Amino acid sequence: MKRTIQDAVYVNPRPERAGDGERSPGTMDADDERGHALITFESVTKRYPGGTVAVDDLNLEIPDGQTMVLVGPSGCGKTTTLRMINRLIDPSEGRILLDGRDVAQTEASQLRRGIGYVIQQSGLFPHRTIEDNIATVPLLNGWPKARARNRARELMDLVGLDPAMTRRYPYQLSGGQQQRVGVARALAADPPVLLMDEPFSAVDPIVRASLQDELIRLQAELHKTVVLVTHDVEEAIKVGDQVAVFYPHGKIAQIDRPEHLLGSPVDDYVENFLGFDRGIRRLGFFPASGLDLETETVLSEDATIEKARQAAKRAGESWVLVTDEHRLPRGWAALSELETRDGQETLRHLTQAPYGHTFRVGQDSLRAALDATILSPTGLAVGVDDQGRAVGITSYERLRAAIQAAEETADGQGARPS
Amino acid sequence: MSWAWDNRALLAHYLVQHLYLALLPVLFGTIVAVPVGIMCVRYRWTWPPILSLTSIFYALPSIALFVVLIDYTGLTDWTVIIPLTLFSLSVLIPNVVDGLRSVPPPVRQAADAMGFGSLRRVIRVELPLAVPVIIAGLRVATVSSISLVSVGQLIGIGGLGYFFIDGVQRDFPTEIYTALILILILALLADTLLVLLRRWLTPWEAGRRVRPGSRILTATWRGSSAGDAV
Numbered sequence: 001m002k003r004t005i006q007d008a009v010y011v012n013p014r015p016e017r018a019g020d021g022e023r024s025p026g027t028m029d030a031d032d033e034r035g036h037a038l039i040t041f042e043s044v045t046k047r048y049p050g051g052t053v054a055v056d057d058l059n060l061e062i063p064d065g066q067t068m069v070l071v072g073p074s075g076c077g078k079t080t081t082l083r084m085i086n087r088l089i090d091p092s093e094g095r096i097l098l099d100g101r102d103v104a105q106t107e108a109s110q111l112r113r114g115i116g117y118v119i120q121q122s123g124l125f126p127h128r129t130i131e132d133n134i135a136t137v138p139l140l141n142g143w144p145k146a147r148a149r150n151r152a153r154e155l156m157d158l159v160g161l162d163p164a165m166t167r168r169y170p171y172q173l174s175g176g177q178q179q180r181v182g183v184a185r186a187l188a189a190d191p192p193v194l195l196m197d198e199p200f201s202a203v204d205p206i207v208r209a210s211l212q213d214e215l216i217r218l219q220a221e222l223h224k225t226v227v228l229v230t231h232d233v234e235e236a237i238k239v240g241d242q243v244a245v246f247y248p249h250g251k252i253a254q255i256d257r258p259e260h261l262l263g264s265p266v267d268d269y270v271e272n273f274l275g276f277d278r279g280i281r282r283l284g285f286f287p288a289s290g291l292d293l294e295t296e297t298v299l300s301e302d303a304t305i306e307k308a309r310q311a312a313k314r315a316g317e318s319w320v321l322v323t324d325e326h327r328l329p330r331g332w333a334a335l336s337e338l339e340t341r342d343g344q345e346t347l348r349h350l351t352q353a354p355y356g357h358t359f360r361v362g363q364d365s366l367r368a369a370l371d372a373t374i375l376s377p378t379g380l381a382v383g384v385d386d387q388g389r390a391v392g393i394t395s396y397e398r399l400r401a402a403i404q405a406a407e408e409t410a411d412g413q414g415a416r417p418s
Numbered sequence: 419m420s421w422a423w424d425n426r427a428l429l430a431h432y433l434v435q436h437l438y439l440a441l442l443p444v445l446f447g448t449i450v451a452v453p454v455g456i457m458c459v460r461y462r463w464t465w466p467p468i469l470s471l472t473s474i475f476y477a478l479p480s481i482a483l484f485v486v487l488i489d490y491t492g493l494t495d496w497t498v499i500i501p502l503t504l505f506s507l508s509v510l511i512p513n514v515v516d517g518l519r520s521v522p523p524p525v526r527q528a529a530d531a532m533g534f535g536s537l538r539r540v541i542r543v544e545l546p547l548a549v550p551v552i553i554a555g556l557r558v559a560t561v562s563s564i565s566l567v568s569v570g571q572l573i574g575i576g577g578l579g580y581f582f583i584d585g586v587q588r589d590f591p592t593e594i595y596t597a598l599i600l601i602l603i604l605a606l607l608a609d610t611l612l613v614l615l616r617r618w619l620t621p622w623e624a625g626r627r628v629r630p631g632s633r634i635l636t637a638t639w640r641g642s643s644a645g646d647a648v
Contacts, residue, residue, distance in 0.1 A: 088531060113533035123528030127546045127622045136532050169622040185532075195531075 037061035038193065038225045039085060044094035046080050046250075054080040056250040058094070063242070064192075065223040067215075071236040072246030072273075078229045080250075082195055085227065086115045098193070113137050116186030116194040116224070120202050122178040124170040130156070130181055131166045137189040148188075155184040160214065176207035180214070187222075196228040200235065212239055233274055237262065237281065245270050259285035263410065283367035286406040288359055291369060291399065293383050293392025299347060300325060306343030308333065317393075319378045321355065322347045327389040329355045332378050353377050358384045361391050366402060369394055422596045429578075433600060436577025440564040440604075443499050447506025447559060452552075454507075455514025456540055468511065476508035480566065484573050498570035505566065506559040513555025517548025550623060553616040557609050564605045 039062040046055040055077040062068045070078040083089040084096055087108045096103045103111055124133050132139075134155050135148035143151070156163060159180045170178055179199060186194055199215075200208045216239055219226060230236055236243045237258040244255040247269060254266045262282035265271040271278070296311050297320040308320045318335045331352025341350070356376035359368040361383040372381035373394060383391045422429060458465040483501040491497045521544045529539045568579030576583075578597040585593035617624070 086531060088527070109533040109535050111533075112531055117528070117531035119524055119528055119531070121522075121524040123522075123524035123531075125525060125529070125543060125547075126522075127543075127620070140533055140538075171622065 036064045038064040038099055039227070040097040041081070041084075042095050042097065044081075044084065044091045044096060046077070046084065046089065047092040054250050055084070055091070058250070058252065060244065060252065060255070062225060062227060064225055066241040067219055067226040067228060067239055069236040069240035069243045070227065070229045070246065071231065071233055071243060073248055074231060076246035076248050077250035078246050079197060082197055082227055082229045085193070085195060086112045086117060088112075113140055113189060114191050114193075116189075116191045118179075118182045118186045118194070118196045118199045120198040122170070122175075122182040122202075124178055124181055124185070126170050129167050129169060130161070130173070133170065133181055134184045134188050136185055141189060151188060152184070155188055156181075158187070159184045159218070174207075175203045176211060179203060179207075179211055183215070183218070187224075192225060194224045194226045196226065198229055198231070201230070201232070208235075215239055237284075245273060259410065280367060280370070283370060283403065284365045286366040286403070286410075288361050288364045288366055288369045288383065288402075290366065290406055291361070291383065291392075291394050291402045293361070293394055293398070295392040297321060297393060298323060298327070298390050300327075301330060301348040302346055304343060305338050305341050305345050305347060305350070308347055309335070309338045309343065312338065317380070317395075319353075319380055320347075321380075321382060321390060321393055322350070322352055323390050329358065329382050329384070329388075329390045331355050332380070355382055358382045358388070360384055360386065362386065366399065366406065369402075370399055373399060421592050429581075429596070429600070432578050432580050432597075433604075435575075436564070436567050436579075436601070437604065439495060439498050439502070439567045439570065439575070439577050441560070441608075443502035443506050444556065444560050444563050446499070446503045447510050448556065450503075451507055451510035451514050452545075455511055455518060456545075458511070458515050459518045459544075460536075460540075465515065472508040472511050475504040478504065480505070480569050481572060484570070488573065493573060493575065495575060497573060498567065498575050502563050502566060506563060509559040509562070510552075510555050514548065514552055517551030517555075518544050520551055521547045546619075549619050550616060553612055553619075557612045560608045560612060561605045564601060564608060568601070 039060075041058045041060040044055060044058045044060075045053065047053050058077075058081060060081070070081055072078050080089055084091050085098070085103065087103055090104070098111075098115075125136070128136075131149050131152040134152035135143075135145075138148040138151055139145070153163065153166065156166065161177065161180050161184065165173065165177070170181070173181065179202075182199070186196075200211045203211065212235060215226075219239075228236075228239060240258055242255060243258050243261050245253045245261070247253050253270050253273075254261060259282055261270070262274060262278040262285075265274055265278075275281075294315055294317065296315050297308075297317050299308050299311060299320055299322060301322050301324060312318065312320050312335045319332045320335070320338070322330045322333050324330055331354055333347055333350045333352055337350060354377065356378075357372040359372045359381060362385065369381060369383065373379065373396060375381075380393050380395050382393060385391050454468065458468055478501070480501045483504075484497055487497045487500060491500070518540075525543065525547070526539070529543045534543065567577045568582060570576035571579030571583050578601055581593045581597035585591060585597070
C-alpha cells in the first residue's frame with residue numbers, strides 16, 4: 001500500500017559527507033590538523049621465520065582524526081600491519097611512528113593502554129561483568145574502582161547499550177551487543193587511536209550494518225584516528241575516510257578516498273577487487289540535492305484535470321504526480337488518461353499508478369535517486385522532504401545531468417595522489 | 419549401630435586423622451600445581467617432560483613409596499602425605515594446564531592488546547577462567563585422596579583404614595562397614611563442597627553448562643581407576 005519514507009532503498013549512512021567528500025564544516029576543531037599524520041609506517045617489513053613476507057617495505061601515513069581502512073584478501077598483511085601499531089607484532093625492518101615517536105621505544109603494555117583495540121569475536125572477558133569489561137584499561141591504569149565504573153556507564157550510554165546490562169556477563173548478550181561492549185572497552189581510556197581488527201565480521205548482515213552506522217556516528221562525534229581492517233570492500237567504502245587496498249602479498253595497491261577509489265582504480269587488480277558495479281556505488285557519494293527536480297507536474301488531487309493536462313504538456317511529461325492536500329504523494333496519473341476525461345473533474349477520481357519508492361532530497365544520494373527511478377513503474381521518481389512531502393520529480397535525463405555535474409565537480413577537485 | 423556409638427571417640431579420632439591425611443596432600447598439590455601449570459603453558463618445552471613425570475607419579479604404587487620413604491621419614495604422617503601429594507600432582511598439573519589452555523584465544527589476545535602484562539594476564543584473566551577445569555581436577559584428586567588414605571594403614575597410618583585391618587583381624591564386619599560408610603560420606607561431602615566452591619567462584623558460568631573438556635574426562639577416568647586399584 002502506501003510507502004513511507006523509511007522504505008527508501010538506499011539511505012546514505014553519511015549524508016553530510018556526500019557533498020565534497022569532506023566532513024561537514026564547523027564540527028571539527030581539528031580541521032587545520034587534517035592531513036597531519038598521526039601514525040607513520042617507514043619502510044616497514046615483516047618477515048616470518050621460514051621466509052614468508054607478510055608486509056613488504058610498507059610506507060603509510062595515517063592522518064589524525066580520520067578512519068583509515070585496510071582492505072584486502074586474507075593473507076595480504078593487513079592484520080599484521082594493524083598489529084604492528086600496538087606491538088602485538090614487531091616489525092623485522094623499518095619503524096612505526098605514533099605521533100612522531102617510534103612505538104618500539106615505549107614499553108609494550110604501556111603503549112597498548114594508550115591505543116584502543118577491538119577484535120573480531122569481541123574478545124570480552126567472560127568472567128567480568130559488562131561494566132568491569134569496559135573499565136578494564138582505566139582499572140589497569142590504577143583508577144579507583146568507583147571512578148572506572150562511572151566511566152564504564154558513560155561509555156555504555158555512548159555506544160547505545162541499555163544500562164540494565166551493567167551487571168550482566170558477556171554470555172548474556174547478543175553478538176551485536178557484545179561488539180558494542182568491545183568498542184566501549186576500547187574507548188574507555190579515551191585513547192587517540194582506535195585499532196579495529198575485522199570488528200564486524202562475526203555478526204549477521206543486519207547487525208553489521210547497524211554497527212557500521214554506529215561507528216560512523218561515533219566517529220563524527222569523537223574524531224579518533226581509527227585504523228580498521230576488513231576483507232569486505234563494501235564495509236571499507238562505507239566507513240572509510242581513506243581506504244588502502246592491499247595486494248595479496250603485503251604491498252599496498254592504492255590508497256585513496258573511497259569515491260576516488262571507485263572512480264579511478266589504479267589497475268586491474270584494484271578494479272576487480274572493488275567489484276563490477278563500482279560506477280553505481282560511487283553515486284552513493286554524490287547528494288541527491290544536486291538534482292534539478294521537475295516541480296510543475298506535482299499537483300494536488302483537488303486540481304482539475306484540465307490544469308494537469310496543461311502542466312504535463314508544458315513540462316513535456318507523460319505523467320503527473322497526484323498528492324493530497326499536505327503534498328504527500330498518492331500516485332501517478334497518465335497523460336493519456338487525462339486526455340480522455342472531462343477537464344472540469346478533479347484528479348481525485350482518476351485511477352493512479354502507485355508512486356513507488358521515494359528518495360529524500362536533503363539526505364539521500366544520487367544512488368538512491370537512481371534506484372528509485374529504476375524501480376518506479378513510470379521511470380520517474382519522487383523526491384520528498386523529511387516529512388515525506390513531495391518536493392519534485394526526477395527522470396533519467398535529469399539524473400544524467402546531475403551525475404555529469406557531480407563528476408565535473410569531483411574532477412575539478414582533482415583525484416588525490418596516492 | 420551400637421558399636422559405632424560406643425566407639426564414637428575412637429571413630430572421631432580416626433576420622434579427623436583421615437581428613438587431615440587426605441586433604442593436606444591435595445592442598446600441597448594445589449600449591450605446587452598452579453605455578454607449575456602456569457610455567458608449562460608459558461614455556462611450552464617444559465610441558466612434555468613434566469607430563470611424563472606426572473604419569474610416573476600416577477603409576478607409582480603407594481606401597482612401594484611407603485617402604486622407600488620409611489627410611490627417611492620414619493613412621494610419621496609424612497610417609498603417607500608425600501605419596502598422596504605426588505598422586506594429587508599427577509591429577510592436578512594436567513588439569514591446570516588444560517584449564518589455562520581452554521581460555522579462548524581472542525580473550526587472551528584482547529588481554530594482551532588492552533595492556534595486561536603477561537603475569538597479570540595469567541592471574542587476572544587466564545587463571546579465573548581456568549577455575550572450572552581446575553576444580554574438576556580438584557574433585558578427582560580430593561575424592562581419590564580420601565579413598566587412598568586407607569592404604570597407609572599398611573604402615574599403621576591410615577585414618578579410618580585402621581578399622582579395615584582391625585575388622586579383618588577380629589573378624590568383625592560391622593567395623594569395616596562403618597568405616598567404609600564414613601569414608602564414602604566424607605568423599606561425597608568434599609565433592610559437594612567443591613561444586614559449591616566452583617559455583618561461588620564462577621558466577622559467570624551460572625547460566626550455561628560447564629563444557630566437558632576432554633581432559634576432565636580423562637582425569638575422572640584415571641581417578642576412578644586409581645580408586646578401584648586400591
